[in-house]
Amino acid sequence: MKTIILLLISILFLLHFSSFSQGADKQHFVTIKVIVRDSSDNSLLKDAVVRVDFQKVYSSSDSTGIHTLFLRKGTYALSVSHLGYRTFNLKLFVNNKNINLNVKLVNVARELDEVVVNSQGGNSNVVRPLLGVNPLSMKMIKRIPAMMGETDVLRGLQMLPGVTSVGEAANGVNIRGGTTDQNLILLDDTPIFNPTHLFGLFSIFPPDAITGLDLYKGGIPARFGGRASSVVDIYMINPSLEKFKMTGGISLVSNRLTIEQPLIKDKLGIMVSGRASFNDFLFKLGPPRLENIKANFYDLATKIYYKINTKNTLSLSGYLSKDFFQTDLLGTIGNVNATSTQYDYRTVNSSLKWFHAFNSKLNLQTVAVYTHYQPQTLLPELNSNNKVSIASGIRYNQIKSSLSYNTEEHKIEMGISTILYDINPGTLNPGTSKSVNFKSAPAEKSIESGIYVEDEYTLSKRFNLSFGLRYSQYWTMGPSTVRYYDPSLPKSDFSVIDSTVYQSGQSSAKYGGFEPRLALKYSLNEVSSIKFGYSLMRQYLQVVSNTTTPLPTSRWATSNKYIKPQVSQLFSVGYFKNSKDNVYEFSLEAYQRTTENIIDFKPGADFLFQPYIETQTLQGKGNAYGIELMLSKKKGAATGWINYTYSRALNQIKVGDRFEEQINNGKWYATNFDRPHSLNATISVAQGKHHEFGFTFVYNTGRPFTVPDGFVMYNDVKYPFYRDRNNDRIKDYHRLDFSWTIHNPTLNKKYWEGSWTFTVYNIYARANAYSVYLRSENGLRAYQLTIFGSAIPSLTYNFKFI
Structure with a gap:
């Protein structure tokens, strides 16, 4: 009994001592109470997590959500986080006084910080039947680190699966194994034939005037026609009808300014966006x-x-673009010696759109389109003010009208369109030169018409069907001369046996046919679905070029008696899954596209002023296939995506058994843009209201190029001998970019918002090869051409006045 009593006394003593010691120890601590609320409605958040120095985790100490911390004097890093809210970070100074800290977290769902903007909600990628569709907002494109501070739509596209280019200075993009001219690029319904500035360094789309874009690379709606690969539908912002707005930016490459001004409040407004570069002085440095x-x-x-x-709206859009580029390379035409070579090309686009709503379900839209693309090459004559010019151009006129009828089960659209093409293949204007004669290739005129109907139909809760049928018809129009060739010989100037002259208004060739489009979606559950798609497309207009990437001055040509239209068939299947809160999206797509009548050039082809391009080209088959995986995070302090693509793009050209009528002996060969492996990753991290960091990483398999199979000795000089085309590859391409944006660093006025963006392009200075070329220097030596072989920092100031 005594033992038990002594044991109890000992336990009580120890408990008393422990309590005394704890109370004495607390005297050296300061009490910090953290109250966490929602910034919008001031409600308490009970499940927030508080971290001190990024290590210790404290949970709510009571049911009200108030966190009580005991910290010694000093400086601490305090962070408060909650699922669905932006993390709050604070540098906390603790002295002898207790602290009551009120923290308000911002709900990211209210910020609309989505990577992909969808008109049908955050789960439209799962719900809609179309696959291979990627909508991108300009808000997300502007977060991608830009080269030299220039926000670039095309570089944003290249971060998506299935989209590549042949290099950093490439004129356009290659989508799912297609050539650059197989993409229909529209800016407010007007076609863009050259989407880049400075030979591919930057895209021509002014970022402040663009609200977003839709990339169709799989399920292409029947309302689009005329291209065999994809559609990039870019739309400009509507001007504000309520108040004046101004945005702009200043960088080393260009300065830009966009103004929105209501002319009649709530009725009439105008938007003007301009951008200009003044960077010639950089070359002198x-x-x-x-x-x-x-x-x-x-x-x-x-x-x-x-x-x-x-019920009625009217909009008029206009776009003007101009480039000038001069090299110190000497050029020669005829007997004229040129001091340099100058490239001057411009685009003039306009569209007039009338929209009429009969009622809430039925509406009519009619659009008139005009486009004039005018590239030219100038050669300043030595010891003279005269310039010899080589000019070409495309005039494109279109009228189209569509009728839409929408119910809960059906989204029906039908329409008709007609396009007039007027192409100047090339004109040599000698100016005042007496040693050069005027020369011109005959103009090419043609008509393309189309009629279509499509319906997005909800069969049941799980099944959705999108079906479209398009019929297109194409005519080549005179005046023109069609030659006839000896069928036993290759087409050339030496195998002509007859010709026919067609007068103005007469058609020398006609093509056309049906173009069915189909997409089917089956929902596995509320957050996942599988889809199937099929599209057949015809293309009557194409670029003929003998370069790796078509230059802005490359020749556009319409189909004729010998150049048949390209016809592609695309099959695709995909699996799509979202998280329950639509924060994360996952997609897996596979596709195969076969193309008839793809066009390639004969060895040694020359298209300059060539009136009969069938003598310089060959047509055959194309086969492109691949698998695309993409995981994206749409909301939160960190947003972005990562994707991987395995793809192949192959051609087979075998018109006849002769060497001149086939490429690579009629075997399948890799195209210039065949890059089997592609990995893209981009992430944007917001740190509070003032700082935002962005990273992008790009990896691509090196593109094919041609190396000689041997050498021929002539007059004691070695000349390379080429047999197979694209028989080797340049080194793989990879690059890491970084950006840091500071919003309102010191000024925070009521109507003015400013930000600084610091970017580093190619941060680890990878010397990526653009091409490999050979030079005869003590024998034949190979050289690697690199466009950007070092890290390129830039600083841009952006502002907004509202």
């Missing part, structure tokens, strides 16, 4: 060999929007 280089551009976009009444 470089090595002496760059002193004579000049490069500049400007573009101007405008839109007038008139809200006539509740």
Whole structure:
């Protein structure tokens, strides 16, 4: 009994001592109470997590959600986080006084910080039947680190699966194994034939005038026609009808300014967006060999929007783009010696759109389109003010009208369109030169018409069907001369046996046919689905070029008696899954596209002023296939995506058994843009209201190029001998970019928002090869051409006045 009593006394003593020691120890601590609330409605958040120095985790100490911390004097890093809210970070100074800290977290769902903007909600990628469709907002494109501070739509596209290019200075993009001219690029319904400035360094789309884009690379709606690969539908913002707005930016490459001005409040407004480069002085700061280089551009976009009444709107869009580039390379035409080579090309686009709503379900839209693309090459004559010019151009006129009828089960659209093509293949204008004669290739005129109907039909809760049928018809129009060739010989100037002259208004060739489009979606559950798609497309207009990437001055040609239209068939299947809160999206797609009548050039082809391009080209088959995986995070402090693509793009050209009528002996060969492996990753991390960091990583298999199979000795000089095309590859391409954006660093006025963006392009200075070429220097030596072989930092100031 005594033992038990002594044991109890000992336990009580120990408990008393422990309590005394704890109370004494607390005297050295300061009490910090953290109260966490929602910033919008001030409600308490009970499940928030508080971290001190990124290590210790404290949970709520009571049911009200108040966190009580005991910290010694000092400086601490305090972070407060909650699922669905932006993390709050604070540098906390603790002295002898207790602290009551009120923290308000911002709900990211209210910020609309989505990577992909969908018109049908955050799960439209699962719900809609179309697959291979990627909508991108300009808000997300602007977060991608930009080269030299220039926000670039095309570089944003290249971060998506299935989209690549042949190099950093490539003129356009290759989508799912297609050539650059197989993409229909539309800016407010007007076609863009050259989407880049400075030979592919930047895209021509002014970022502040663009609200977003839709990339169709799988299920292409029947309302689009005329291309065999994809559609990039870019749309400009409507001007504000309520108040004046101004946005702009200043960088080393260009300065830009966009103004929105209501002319009649709530009725009529205008938007004007301009961008211009003034960077010629940068070349003078470089090595002496760059002193004579000049490069500049400007573009101007405008839109007038008139809200006539509740049922009618009228909009007029215009776009003007101009580039000038000069090299110090000497050129020669005829007997004229040129001091340099100058490239001057411009685009003039306009569209007039009338929208009429009969009622809430039925509406009519009619659009008139005009486009004029005018590239030219200038050769300043030595010891003269005269310039010899080589000019070409495309005039494109279109009228189209569509009728839409929407119910809960059906989304029906039908329409008709007609396009007039007027192409100048090339004109040599000698100016005042007496040693060069005027020369011109005959103009090409043609008509393309189409009629279509499509319906997005909800069969049941699980099944959705999108079905479309398009019929297109194409005519080549005179005046023109069609030659006839000896069928036993290759087409050339030496195998002509007859010809026919067609007068103005007469058609020398006609093509056309049905183009079915189908997409089917089956929902596995509320957050996942599988889809199947099929599209047949015809293309009557194409680029003929003998370069790796078509230059802005490359020749466009319409189909004729011998150049048949390209016809592609695309099969695709995909699996799509979202998280329950639509924060994460996952997709897996596989596709195969076969193309008839793809066009490639004969060895040694020359298209300059060539009136009969069938003598310089060959047609055959194309086969492109691949698998695309993509995981994206749409909301939160960190957003972005990662994707991987395995793809192949192969051609087979075998018109006849002769060497001149086939490429690579009629075997399948890799195209210039065949890059089997592609990995893209981009992430944007927001740190509070003022700082945002972005990273992008790009990896691609090296593209094919041609190396000689041997050498021929002639007059004691070695000349390379080429047999197979694209028989080797350049080194693999990879690059890491970084950006840091500081919002309102010191000024925070009521109507003015400013930000600084610091970017580093190619942060670890990877010397990626653009091409490999050979030179005869003590034998034949191979050299690697690199466009950007070092890290390129830039600083841009952006502002907004609202």
